Amino acid sequence: MAVPLEVAVTDSLTSWTVDASETDAGAGKVLDFHITRTGATVGFGIAMCVVLLILPICTLRVSIQTVRGGKQFLPPIVTWFAVTLFAVLPIRNLFPGSPPIGSWVDYTGVLWVVMGLATSLALYITAWWRQAT
Secondary structure (H helix, E strand, O other): OOOOOOOOOOOOOOOEEEEEEEEEOOOOEEEEEEEEEOHHHHHHHHHHHHHHHHHHHHHHHHHHHHHHOOOOOOOHHHHHHHHHHHHHHHHHOOOOOOOOOOOHHHHHHHHHHHHHHHHHHHHHHHHHHHHHO
């Protein structure tokens, strides 16, 4: 027994675009829903990925130059490395939808960023050790 029903689709999900289209399926009508991220949200996510990528690149450059002897060891930079390491999780949580721990962004981005920053910190401490001896 078919029950008549009315469906209203409103585009009120923050950072999502919702569209519904009606198709005729013989005995009744079928609604197809298309839900996608807005362009601004996708752009924001890409910008956050770029920020996360830039952090280890900058710190690795500084630490490698210091270990090689091309730059002078500066103790305050150790705190800069530590701050960047601890800034990763708050930056990660800014992603649209605040993805749960273990999501794709953790495996494809955050893990590599943390490893790069930790390596930078270890290299810089190695440069300090060499200078001290």
